[in-house]
Amino acid sequence: MKIIENPDSKIAEAVKEGLRKKGGYCPCRTEKTPDTKCMCLEFREQIKDPNFEGFCHCMLYYKKNSES
Structure with a gap:
């Protein structure tokens, strides 16, 4: 398992700006x-699921199940 930032820099920057404006809370x-x-409770719970692979709700982070 690996958690990576969204490779689309425009999306990542928009979410990070929202986080800055809201004091670290999900924009x-x-x-x-x-x-x-x-990192919100929803995504932390999804991370625990060994079968889950995908983005968090705001699309800042992505959980990869393999190293590919």
């Missing part, structure tokens, strides 16, 4: 709770 969520602090 895609309205609530500011510990569950929405980046």
Whole structure:
């Protein structure tokens, strides 16, 4: 398993700017709770699933299951 940043730099920068504006909370969520602090609870739970491969909700991070 490997967690990488979105290779699309425009998307990654837009999400990072949103994170800066919201103090580290997911820019895609309205609530500011510990569950929405980046890296959010939703993605941390998805990471635990050995079969999950894909982006987090805001598309900043991607979980790869293989090293390819």
